[in-house]
Amino acid sequence: MKNKFIIFTILIFTQSLFAVDEILQTNIEKHVKFLASDELGGRLTGSVEGEIAARYIATEFESYGLEPLKDGSFLEPFEFAAPPKIGEFNRFEIQDKNQKLVIQKDFVPISFSNNDIVESEIVFVGYGVKSDARNSYKNIKVKDKIVMVLRGLPYNFPDSLQSLAALHYKSSEAREQGAKGIIYVTGYHNIDVLSDLVRFRPYNKNKDNAISAISISQKVAESILKKSKKSLKKLEDSLEKGSNSFVIKKSKVIIQTDLIRKNNLASNVVGIVKGTTKPNEAILIGGHYDHLGFGHFSSLSPNHVGEVHNGADDNASGTAGVLELARYFAQNPTERSIIFMAFSGEEMGLLGSKAWLKNSSFAKEKISAMFNMDMIGRLEENKLIVNGVGTSEIWESELNSRSEEYKLKLFLTKDGSGPSDYSSFYEENIPVLSFFTGVHEDYHTFEDDTEKLNFEGQFRTLKFIGEMLEFAGNYENDIPFTKYKSNDPHSGIAKTGFRVYVGTIPDYSYEGNEGMKLSGAKSGGPADKAGMQKGDFIISFNKREVKNIYDFMYAIQDCKPNKTVPAQIKRDGKILDLQVTPINKKQ
Numbered sequence: 001m002k003n004k005f006i007i008f009t010i011l012i013f014t015q016s017l018f019a020v021d022e023i024l025q026t027n028i029e030k031h032v033k034f035l036a037s038d039e040l041g042g043r044l045t046g047s048v049e050g051e052i053a054a055r056y057i058a059t060e061f062e063s064y065g066l067e068p069l070k071d072g073s074f075l076e077p078f079e080f081a082a083p084p085k086i087g088e089f090n091r092f093e094i095q096d097k098n099q100k101l102v103i104q105k106d107f108v109p110i111s112f113s114n115n116d117i118v119e120s121e122i123v124f125v126g127y128g129v130k131s132d133a134r135n136s137y138k139n140i141k142v143k144d145k146i147v148m149v150l151r152g153l154p155y156n157f158p159d160s161l162q163s164l165a166a167l168h169y170k171s172s173e174a175r176e177q178g179a180k181g182i183i184y185v186t187g188y189h190n191i192d193v194l195s196d197l198v199r200f201r202p203y204n205k206n207k208d209n210a211i212s213a214i215s216i217s218q219k220v221a222e223s224i225l226k227k228s229k230k231s232l233k234k235l236e237d238s239l240e241k242g243s244n245s246f247v248i249k250k251s252k253v254i255i256q257t258d259l260i261r262k263n264n265l266a267s268n269v270v271g272i273v274k275g276t277t278k279p280n281e282a283i284l285i286g287g288h289y290d291h292l293g294f295g296h297f298s299s300l301s302p303n304h305v306g307e308v309h310n311g312a313d314d315n316a317s318g319t320a321g322v323l324e325l326a327r328y329f330a331q332n333p334t335e336r337s338i339i340f341m342a343f344s345g346e347e348m349g350l351l352g353s354k355a356w357l358k359n360s361s362f363a364k365e366k367i368s369a370m371f372n373m374d375m376i377g378r379l380e381e382n383k384l385i386v387n388g389v390g391t392s393e394i395w396e397s398e399l400n401s402r403s404e405e406y407k408l409k410l411f412l413t414k415d416g417s418g419p420s421d422y423s424s425f426y427e428e429n430i431p432v433l434s435f436f437t438g439v440h441e442d443y444h445t446f447e448d449d450t451e452k453l454n455f456e457g458q459f460r461t462l463k464f465i466g467e468m469l470e471f472a473g474n475y476e477n478d479i480p481f482t483k484y485k486s487n488d489p490h491s492g493i494a495k496t497g498f499r500v501y502v503g504t505i506p507d508y509s510y511e512g513n514e515g516m517k518l519s520g521a522k523s524g525g526p527a528d529k530a531g532m533q534k535g536d537f538i539i540s541f542n543k544r545e546v547k548n549i550y551d552f553m554y555a556i557q558d559c560k561p562n563k564t565v566p567a568q569i570k571r572d573g574k575i576l577d578l579q580v581t582p583i584n585k586k587q
């Protein structure tokens, strides 16, 4: 009797001490503060700091009582092609001058250059394009030569061919024509580029494009062109009228390129809470923990490359969500298992989620649904965007029936593919939902910091997501999958190149047709200078009526850089007339 009583009290005691029945805001804050601290260095995929973040997540998983899925470890490493680095042996020499030029000042290799030593005279080929509109290679032989091309395109080039401005395209065309090297020069029309040297951007393009490629400064370009009594400015003007290609006299140069390309390792962090009645089926909930490191690629604040890009919203917020939900569900399991996953490599192209699916530690066909959290820390006006709602017929009503309790205004989009890890799962015919509090001015800049987060909002958002997770984990039937194909003819529009930059930040959650709603204007950009603000609706631009973001994109296609155009905005019911001067979009 006595013993029984003791056991009974211990049970009550332990339960009241350890039972978790609440998601806690303080925990969310704690995780974000740590992950987005300067010490974590922006959590670049494959970096030491990224590894520290992974271990932190793994340690938390373990403390909650999650189980690993593979080899007894929460860390599931994968190999990826690391962005290239500039090696020691890069050289650019103008031969008859016997002049050795300085890397990062006079020249810089392009990240897709091969490693080679090439030597030849230079053929100037204008913009280096071959199309119906223009053939820079007509009547000129470039076989085994080094070509010099201008960045960008002439002003009057057709909209449909704007993609030919791409550096990568121009190098492929030059190679196609038999050239063994390509030199990029920035003309004077490109007024918005920060430097006349192409910034070395180590994308995740680990592959070289089988040609030596460098960018040189305007000063060096002028000194080379002078030998043919040409100047960059005059050439650029002449190219507005048509091709102008020629062999530059006495222009023998040597280019040596040396880029280090290596494979590297990074880890997804994966743990499971076993289901009570259907442990072999699982709902997977994840968020990427990697970010941009010090901004050497994908940074939208190019003047602050080298500073920590903390990524508090993107995506320490989602990672904190994964952690706090893991803690909660470890104590409150559902019928299905729940896999908690922090992805790496997202910013380099969904590398972590793709790698995991290729070699998954849980049977893919037994994953009933996938939830993704990417940027859930900046709830504003209670607007929560949920993507992927069209991927299962059961989502929409379940989402809508729960939102009010958490005072959330939902903006639902149907498409299962988009720029985050849920896309990888959707490709495997798994129903998905992705939660997102919206894009903002600090997105992918060095200013995406902890103090800008709305933790109270994230707390409500996370409780809402937790309820959806509980629903999915306990849903009695199989969760039906629907392949949702977007019928929107404009959906590919974001990929086309525009020649001008306006600096508007669209409010993607706005779905009406009253104009393009802004969630801000890039400070110092043309829209900002014109006086556009957050909350404004652009209702006409360059004399075109604008009902939505697509109309706006068409309207800017007709704009020329540095040419002022009229715009009308609606602010607080009033219509204002503004003048906007778009600038050249950098290539």
Ligand SMILES: [Zn+2]
Pocket (backbone or CB within 6 Å): 288, 314, 315, 346, 374, 375, 420
């Ligand atoms: Zn993200």
